[in-house]
Amino acid sequence: MQSRGSINWRVLGSQILVWVNCNSAGLSNPTPPLSPTNIFSPASTPAKSIFGLSLFVLAVTGAIFLVVFTLLLYSVVKFRKRKNDDGREPAQVYGSNQVELAWTIIPILIVVALFMATARVIATVQKTSPPGNAIAVTAIGHQFWWEYRYPELGVVTANELHVPITDPGHPTPTFITLLSADTDHSFWIPRLAGKTDLIPNHPNTMWIDPQETGVYLGQCAQYCGTQHAKMLLRVYVQSKDEFDRWIRQQRQPAVVSATASQGQGIFETTACINCHAVSGTVANGRFGPDLTHLMSRDTIAAGAALNTPQNLRRWIRDPNTIKPGSLMPAMELNDQELDALTAYLETLR
Amino acid sequence: MSTDALALPRMELASRPVVSRLHDWVTTVDHKRLGILYILYALVFLVIGGIEATVIRIQLIRPHNDFVSPQVFNRLFTMHGTTMIFFVVMPVLFGFANYLIPLMIGARDMAFPRLNAFSFWMTAFGGLLLYFSLVGANGLYGAGNAPDVGWFAYAPLTSRTFSVGHSTDFWTLALLVSGFGSIGTAVNIIATVLCMRCPGMTLAKMPLFAWLNLVMAGLVILAVSPLTAAQIMLLVDRYLGGHFFDTQAGGSAVIWMHFFWVFGHPEVYVLVIPAFAFASEIIPVFSRKPIFGYPVMVGATIAIGFISMSVWAHHMFTVGMSSAANNFFVISTMAIAVPTGIKIFNWLATMWGGKIEFKTPMLFCIAFLFQFLIAGLTGIMQGAAPFDWHLGNSYFVVAHFHYVIVGGILFCLFGAFYYWFPKMSGKMYNETLGRVHFWLFIIGFHLTFDFMHIPGLLGMPRRIYTYEPGRGWDTWNFIVTIGVFFQAAGILVFLGNLLWSYFRGKAAGSDPWDAWTLEWSTNSPPPVYNFASIPVVKSRRPLWDLKHPADPDWKYE
C-alpha cells in the first residue's frame, strides 16, 4: 500500500531510527527502540503510512526551522547595539512589497505540498471496505476496561485482543468496530495504527494488519474518568495456527471442575454474577469482563496487574488497592471465602 | 506638565484611611485601575495554577508514584487548565488591553467605563465561583471537591450519570459568568478602538497594538458566544433533564466537541494575538526601527482571525470524521501557518538592520520568536491529520500547546510586564533581577517543554495520573519535572522584582525607552484624565515625529 514516492522517506527514516537507537543505547531494550509504544517503529500498514508521512513532515518543518532560526540568530548577533555605538538611529525602513510577496508565496507552496502528501495518507488509511477474509472485531470501551467481541467467530473476551498476522501474499487484516458503553475512550496501539475514539452513539472503525508476531501495547488515549490511566491495551499478534487454536479454545464453554465447587457456589450466590459472565453457568452479567476463560489472559484489571493467584485474590478483596476508582466493588468476603473464590477462578482456563 | 497637579492627589491618597482607598478601587470605572485589577487578579491565579501544575509534575516524576490520588490528579489538571486559560491569560491580556488602548489611541477612557467595571467583576466572580467548588460542590457533607472532567469537558462525562455532585455545575457556571465578562470587554474594546481615537489617528495610523486587540475582541465575540451557548445547553441537560449531549436519548457526544472547539480554537488566537501585539510594540522600540510591513501585519492578523474560525475540528481528527472533512481541516489548519509565518518574518525584518538593545523586554520577545517558531512547526505536524492520529491527545500535544501558551504568550507577557511596568507604576524595574528571571525561566521552560514532546512520540497519552514502568517514559518525565522548579524560581524572582521595584525602584520618567506611541507622552503613572489635552497625530509614531521634526514619519507613510 506504500506508494513509490515515499520509499525514500522510509529509507531515511530507518537511518534516523538507527541513529536514535545508537544514541540512546542502554536506555531501554533494543527492539523496538526507546519504547514498546514508539510511534516510529511501525509494524502495520496504517502505522507505516503515517510513519512515512511523519518523516516527510519532519523533514520539511526541520528545514523551515533551520532557515528561520539561522535568520533569527544572524540578526540578533549582527544587528546588536555595539559598545561604540554613535547614538544615531538606524535607517528607518517601513516595508517592502517584493519581500512580503516572497514570504507569502513560498509558504503557500510548502503548504500545498504538505497537504497533498497528507491527503494521500488519509485516503490510504481511511479506506472503508474490508476484504472478504478480514477478521471482524467489535471493541467496546467501558470504564475502565475493554470488551472484545468476534461476532463471526462467536468469541467474547476482555482486555487482551488476539489477531492473526498478515502475510503479504494472503492478507488477513483485522477490522475493528469501536463502540462505547459509557464515556469517550480512544483506542491507540502506536506501533499498529493511529488512535481512533470510542464514542457512545457514534460507531467508528479502524483496521490493522500487523506483520510481526508479538504483544503490542497501548492504552486508552481519551480521558474517560478516574482510572483513565490504568485502562491499558494489549494486542497479541499470533501466527495463523496459533490464532485458530486460540479461537477454538475461547469458544469452549467453561470447564466445571469438581474441586472448586465451593468457590463456584460463592461466585454464583454473590453479586459477582450481576456484572460478570461465565458461559454455561447462571452468571451472565455484562457490566464487567467475561470470565469464561479468565486464566487464558496474562493480566487482570485491564492490564493493571499480572494474572497471578495473589493478584487475583487482592483484586477481589479490594480492587482499590490495585486500581483506585475502579467500578468493581470490594466484595467484603472473609479469607476462607476469598481462597475458595480464587481457586474457582483459577479453573476458568 | 504641572507636577503640582499630580502631587496633590497623591498626598491626599496617602493620608486617607485604607478602607476608603480600597473603596475607590472596588468602585472604580477608570480603565487604568481596572486594567491593574485585571492584572493583579490574574497574577494571583497564576500562582494558584502554577502550584497545581507543580503538584501534577511531582506526581509524574516517576512511574507508579502516589503523591496524589487519581481523583485529586484529575481535579488538578482540570483546574489547572481552566484556571490558566480563563482566569490567568484572558484576564491579564484584557488588563493590558484596558490599560493601554485608551492611552495609545489618545483617549481619556474606554467607550463604556461602567460596562468595563461590570465585565471585570463578572470575570472575577467567575474565578471565585470555580474555586468555591472546593467548598460547595458537595455541600458541607462531602470532602473537598472540584471539577474533574478536563478543561474541554467532553460529553457524556459531564452528564449527571458520570459526574455526580455539583462540581461540573460550578465549572459550567464559572465559565458562563466569566464568558459574559469577556463578551462585555470585547464589545468595549471594539467600541473604544473604533469610536474613541484622537484626531488624526485613522485606522491606518493606529498602533499595531490597537489593531491586534481589535481583531482579538472580534474573535472573542465570535468564539466565546458559542461556548456560552454550549454551557447553557449543558446546564439544560444537567438541571432540566434535557438531552443535548445525552447519548442514551439519541443525543450526540460529538456535537459538544464541535461546539467546544468552535470556541476552543479561536480562543487560542484570542490569547496569542494580544501576545503578537506586545511583540509588535516591543521589538520595534528595542530595534530602533518602525515595524516592518505595517499593512501586511494588519492584513495577516485579520487573515488569522478569519481562518481561525474554520480550523476547529483539527482537535477532532481522531473522532472518526469522513476523509473529506479531515482533508478540509488539514488544509485550513495548514493555511493558517501562512499569515502566521508572515508575522514572524516581519518581526525578523524589523530587527534586520536595526540596533538591538537587549533589555529584559526584548530578551523575552526574542525568546518568544524562537519558541513560537517551534510551536508553529509542531502545529503543522499535528495539522497533518494522520500524524495527529498518533500525536493527538498524547504528551506531544501537551508540549505543543504549552509551547504556544508559555513559550509564546507568557514570554510576550513577561516582556510586556517589564516594558510597561515603568508606565504603570512610575518606577523602573530592576534590570538584574529581570535577567535572572529570564534565564531561570527559559532554562526551566526548555527543560520542561522540549523534553515533554518525547514521551508523546513514545506513546504516552495525556491526563494519566501515573504510568507503567518499562515504556521508556521515565527519564523524560523526570527531566520535565525538574524544569518546573526552575520555572517556579523564575516566577518568584519576577514577583519579587515587581514588588521590590514598586516600593524601591528608581523613578522611571515618562518615556524611559525613548519610544514612539502616545502612552509615553504622558506622565508615569498617567493622571486619571490621561492627557491634559487630547493629542493630535499625523503618523503611526507621533513621538518620533516630535523627536525628529526634520524627518517625521508622515512624510513616508
Next chain:
Amino acid sequence: MTTTSLMLPQTELEWRLPSRGRVGMYALIAAESAIFTIFVVAYLFYVGKSLAGPMPRDVLAPPFFYTVCLLSSSLTIHFAGKALRRGKVRSFGAWWLLTITLGALFLFGTASEWHRLIYRDGLTIGTNLFGTTYYSLVGLHGFHVVVGLACLATVMAFTLFGALKQEHAERVDVLSLYWHFVDTVWIVVFTVVYVIGR
C-alpha cells in the same frame, strides 16, 4: 512637558468617528447571533433524531398571527424613532406603547403554545430531543423578547414621566436596533422550527 507640545498646529481636518452606542450594539448583536447560531445548528442537527414522540409534525402549528404581531412591531418602533427625532414626544409615546403591546402579544402567543404542548401533548424539555431543542431555541428567543420588553418599558416609563426629550433620539435608536435584531432572529427561528423542522 510633551503632552501639550503634541498639539501639532494643523487641526483643520474634520474628525468624525462612528457612534460608540451603535458600534457597541452591533458588537453585542454579533455576539448574540453567534449564540443563536449554535442553538439553531443544534436544532437542525437533531431534527428527526428523537427516539420517541411526540414529533414536531404532530404537535406544532405555525403561529402566523403572533409572528405578524412581532414583525409589525419592528415597523411601529421605526415610526416611534422617527417621531422622536422630529421632537414629537407624544406621537413617540403612542408608537412605543403599540410596540410594547405587540411584543407582549407575541409573548402571550408563545406562552399559550407552551401551555398547550405541555398539558395537552405532554411535551416537556425532558421528553425527547425535539422537546429539548424546541424549548431551548424558542425559549432563548422568548428570553430576548422579555429583556427587550423590559428595556422598552423603562423608556416608556421615562416618557410617561416626561423625562424623554428629542436629544435622546440617538439612544432610543440604539435600543431599537436590539428590537429589530430580536425580530430578525424570530424569522430564523420560525423558518427552522415551523418550516424546516416540521
